[in-house]
Amino acid sequence: MHAVRFAEYGPPSVLTVVEADRPEPGPGQVRVAVKAAGVNPFDLKVRSGAMRFGTLPRVPGAEVAGTVDALGEGVSDTAVGAAVAGWAATGGYAEYALLETYAPKPEELDWAQAAALPVAGEAALRALEELAPHAGETLLVHGASGTVGAVAVQFAVAAGVGVVGTAGPANLERVRGLGAVPVAYGPGWADRVRAAAPRGVDAVLDAAGHGILPQAVELRGGTAERVLTLVDGAAQELGVRFSSGGGRSTQxxxxxxxxxxxxxLVLPDPRLMSLANAAQAHAELEARGSGKIVLIP
Incomplete structure (x- = not known):
């Protein structure tokens, strides 16, 4: 099979297409013929060496949608030929991958939509569970136009939570369309949040970074309680909770x-690129910093 692999840490150019053996499913795993594989900022960090674990060479990619091709021992909740999507136990940038945590792909979703959702969607739901905003409270979502932020906004609004969402000027109307009060990034953003939420904010979700945690703590009345970041490594020194992984489940x-x-839940369609252009996909995501890309074998 064709797979994208890197044998050393470095820039996107270390990603190359190679011939590799098909992985064999172990107990509790299924092998899928990959129809779409999501590209995430996490993939970029692993490829660059910013996050190092496991061994090299490795195939990147954590989220996959595809057709079940083979069943491992003990698997009884799906069948060969079924359409599923979930998290890859082996790298997803390949023609075949192994999955341990997966769910049926609804007919209403195409392959790319299903492959674009697991990582960002899980992060958003995990953050909401940890912050536990209630109906009538106000949640500030920093980075509301990104995939994680957009998922969080829509689930929070559906639960009766008032949401203020920050975004770049070009995305403010999109944030408004999600049901949040839009506030522009940039100098003075905290004052604009205060104007948008004169009674204050009850919880803050940082899905974008940009060093906003000190102001987020101020907006919470000087306390780091119920301030959570998914992306800012400075969280610990400010007493802010950093949430990372751990919520993967079929449910x-x-x-x-x-x-x-x-x-x-309404999200923009991801940009589609071929598996052979994985290096270009990484370079574009690094340059833009946002926007979902899905690879098609």
């Missing part, structure tokens, strides 16, 4: 897929 996938299939 999370079912919740996300069902919401999107029913139209309760």
């Amino acid at each position: 999370v996938l079912r919740t996300l897929f069902r919401a999107q299939a029913e139209g309760r």
Whole structure:
């Protein structure tokens, strides 16, 4: 099979297309013929060496949608030929990958939509669970136009939470369309949040970074309680909670897929690129810093 692999840490150019053996499913795993594989900022960090674990060479890619091709021992919740999506146990940038946590792909979602949702969607739901905003409270989402932020905004609004969302000027109307009060990034953003939420904010989700945590703590009345970041490594020195992984489950996938299939979760269609252009996809995501890309074998 064709797979994208890197044998050393470095720039996007270290990604190369190679011939590799098909992985064999172990107990509890399924092998899928990959139809779409999501590209995430996490993939860029692993490829660059900013995050190092496991061994090299390795195939990147954490989220996959595809057709079940083979079943491992003990698998009884799906069948060969079924359409599924979830997190890859082996790298997803390949023609075949192994999955341990997966759910049926609804017919209403195409392959790319299903592959674009697990990582960002899980992060958003995990953050909301940890912050626990209630109906009538106000949640500030920093980075509301990105995929994580957009998922968080829509689930929070559906639960009766008032949301203020920060974004770049070009994305303010999109944030408004999600049901949040839009506030522009840039100098003075905290004052604009105060104007948008004169009674204050009850919780803050940072899905974008940009060093906003000190102001976020100020907006919470000087306390780091109920301030959470998914991206800013300075969290610990400020007493802010940093949330990273740990919420992967079939139920999370079912919740996300069902919401999107029913139209309760609306996200922009991801940009499609071929597997052979994985290096270009990494370079573009690094340059833009946002926007979802999905690779098609």
